[in-house]
Amino acid sequence: MTAESVRWGILATGGIAAAFTADLVDLPDAEVVAVASRSQASADAFAERFGIERAYGEWGALAEDADIDVVYVATPHSAHRAAAGLCLEAGRNVLCEKAFTLNAREAEELVALARGRGSFLMEAMWMYCNPLVRRLKAMVDDGAVGEVRHVQADFGLAGPFPPTHRLRDPSQGGGSLLDLGVYPVSFAHLLLGEPSDVTARAVLSEEGVDLQTGALLSWESGALASVHCSIVGGTATSASITGSQGRIDIPHGFFFPDRFVLHRDGRDPEEFAADPADGPRNSLRHEAAEVMRALRAGETESPLVPLDGTLAVMRTLDAIRERIGVRYPGEDPAPEAGPLGPVRAVTPA
Numbered sequence: 001m002t003a004e005s006v007r008w009g010i011l012a013t014g015g016i017a018a019a020f021t022a023d024l025v026d027l028p029d030a031e032v033v034a035v036a037s038r039s040q041a042s043a044d045a046f047a048e049r050f051g052i053e054r055a056y057g058e059w060g061a062l063a064e065d066a067d068i069d070v071v072y073v074a075t076p077h078s079a080h081r082a083a084a085g086l087c088l089e090a091g092r093n094v095l096c097e098k099a100f101t102l103n104a105r106e107a108e109e110l111v112a113l114a115r116g117r118g119s120f121l122m123e124a125m126w127m128y129c130n131p132l133v134r135r136l137k138a139m140v141d142d143g144a145v146g147e148v149r150h151v152q153a154d155f156g157l158a159g160p161f162p163p164t165h166r167l168r169d170p171s172q173g174g175g176s177l178l179d180l181g182v183y184p185v186s187f188a189h190l191l192l193g194e195p196s197d198v199t200a201r202a203v204l205s206e207e208g209v210d211l212q213t214g215a216l217l218s219w220e221s222g223a224l225a226s227v228h229c230s231i232v233g234g235t236a237t238s239a240s241i242t243g244s245q246g247r248i249d250i251p252h253g254f255f256f257p258d259r260f261v262l263h264r265d266g267r268d269p270e271e272f273a274a275d276p277a278d279g280p281r282n283s284l285r286h287e288a289a290e291v292m293r294a295l296r297a298g299e300t301e302s303p304l305v306p307l308d309g310t311l312a313v314m315r316t317l318d319a320i321r322e323r324i325g326v327r328y329p330g331e332d333p334a335p336e337a338g339p340l341g342p343v344r345a346v347t348p349a
Contacts, residue, residue, distance in 0.1 A: 005031040006292045009068040009092070011059060011083055013037045013046040016097060017074035020124075021050050023285040024072075029292060036062035059083055063090035070120065070291060073097060076166060078173040078328070081106040084121070088113045093120035095291050098186075099178040102328055103321075104314040111307045120295055122287075122302045123310040125186055127255035129286040132274045133190075134304070136241075136248060136260055140191055144262060145243025148223050151191055153184030153239040153254055156212065156230030167231050168207050171329050175209030177202075177320060181229030183255045185320075186313050187239055188217055188225035194312040196220050202324035203232075215320050256281045 008030060010017055017035075024030050032052050037043040040057030047055035056062045062071065063086045070093040073083045077099045084096045088110065100123045101107045114121035127133055140148065157180065166172045167179060188195070195217035202213040212230035228235065239254035240247060246264035250257045258281050262270040279285060287305075294302050301307050321327070 005029050006295055007031050007033045007067060007069045009033065009062050009065060009071040010035040010046070010052070010074065011062055011071050011087070012074040013042045014074060017072070018046070018049075019282075020072060020074065020284045020288070021046075023283050024288050025050060027285055027288060027292075030288060033067055034062055034065050059086055060090075063087045063092055068092060070095060070295060072124070076172045077178055078102055078171065081110060084110050085113060088117060088119055088121065091117065091119065093291075093295060095122050095124050095287070097124045099173070099182045099317065100310050100314055102173050102178070103331060104311060104318045107311055107314040111311060114300065114307075118300060120291070120300045121307060122291060122294070122305050123307075124284075124287055125305050125310070126284050126287040127183065127186065128190060128305045129290045130256055131278045131286065132257050132260070132272070133255070135272065136250075136257075137190060139262070140241060140243075140248070144246065145241060145248055145264070146245030147221070148191055148241060148243050150223065150242040151188045151225040151239070152227075152242075153187045153225075154228040154230075154235040155180040155183045155237050155255075156228065156233050156235035158234035159231050161231055163205075163207060168205055168209060170208055173328055174207070175205075175211070175213075175326060176229040176231045177210050177213050177317060177324075177326070180231070181213055181215075181227065181320070182313065182317065184227035184229060184239070185215075185217075185316055187254060188227060189309060189313050189316070191241060192217075192219055192221075192223050192225065195225070195316060198316060198319040198323060200320045200323040202326070204324070204326065208326065210321075210324055210326050213320065213324055215323075217316065253281065 034054040035046050035052050036056040036059050043055035071087045073096040075083050080101045084094045087094050161167045167174050197218045200215040202210040205211050211232045214228045217225040237253050239250040248262050250260045259273045
């Protein structure tokens with residue numbers, strides 16, 4: 001790092017990598033110095049598009065580039081363990097897209113590697129860095145709705161996606177849960193922590209991935225969370241938080257909201273809107289800014305997206321997949337019953 005800028009490397013050249021880089025180049029204290037892809041042509045095209053100096057046709061060269069302060073890993077989540085691990089082994093700091101890995105075991109390996117080397121590692125859960133979500137979280141923590149009793153969140157895309165699409169491909173960690181369900185699950189974790197029990201049902205594709213999944217998460221406090229994800233139906237992407245003294249509604253786009261509404265008995269509803277000064281609702285710059293803040297402060301983890309929280313989310317996603325019967329190629333056999341309760345029946349397509 002220099003006093004003026006943090007130097008970024010981009011690993012992968014897909015849509016999310018392009019969206020992140022577009023926001024990154026607008027930050028005055030960020031500099032994108034290199035990009036890597038498994039294809040030299042793809043890396044060259046990405047570098048030309050964003051004015052990036054160095055383009056590598058393989059991941060290892062990027063990982064070994066000592067001029068890079070932090071690497072943004074934007075591959076499909078099936079490759080996160082390999083890509084992020086390669087960078088951490090080479091001494092790079094890493095921001096890794098969500099879902100963080102295929103499963104909790106892979107996540108634990110990355111976290112152990114980063115902590116063992118004293119490197120920075122963070123899941124790119126941009127929702128946690130969003131200013132309005134942070135305000136909502138602070139209000140709930142301060143008792144705005146009393147004790148949280150129920151959380152609801154959904155994220156679904158209408159599709160249809162053909163069997164050849166990555167969302168239908170088991171070898172790429174396909175299905176709705178890891179790609180979309182990670183958002184409602186992470187939203188519930190943000191407010192309530194790790195659940196004590198998980199129940200889930202899903203409709204599976206012929207390839208064996210989940211087309212839509214519904215899960216009920218429960219906590220020892222008596223709180224519940226209802227979460228849903230789908231790649232066969234577009235949902236409102238809404239969320240609500242019901243407490244003993246009120247309710248908060250996010251009508252649309254709960255992971256990048258433009259507003260939320262607080263309802264309390266005997267009072268008029270209060271609307272809280274995003275500050276236009278924070279930039280577009282879909283901006284990824286807030287997570288980039290958090291990474292750079294942490295690096296400059298000498299921190300190896302972000303308090304906004306702590307690694308222990310990422311591990312807890314991955315355990316919950318594992319528990320849901322165990323209950324719906326989704327396993328990916330190369331994964332170890334599922335345990336008969338994990339710490340989150342016994343296996344439930346599955347509803348196949």
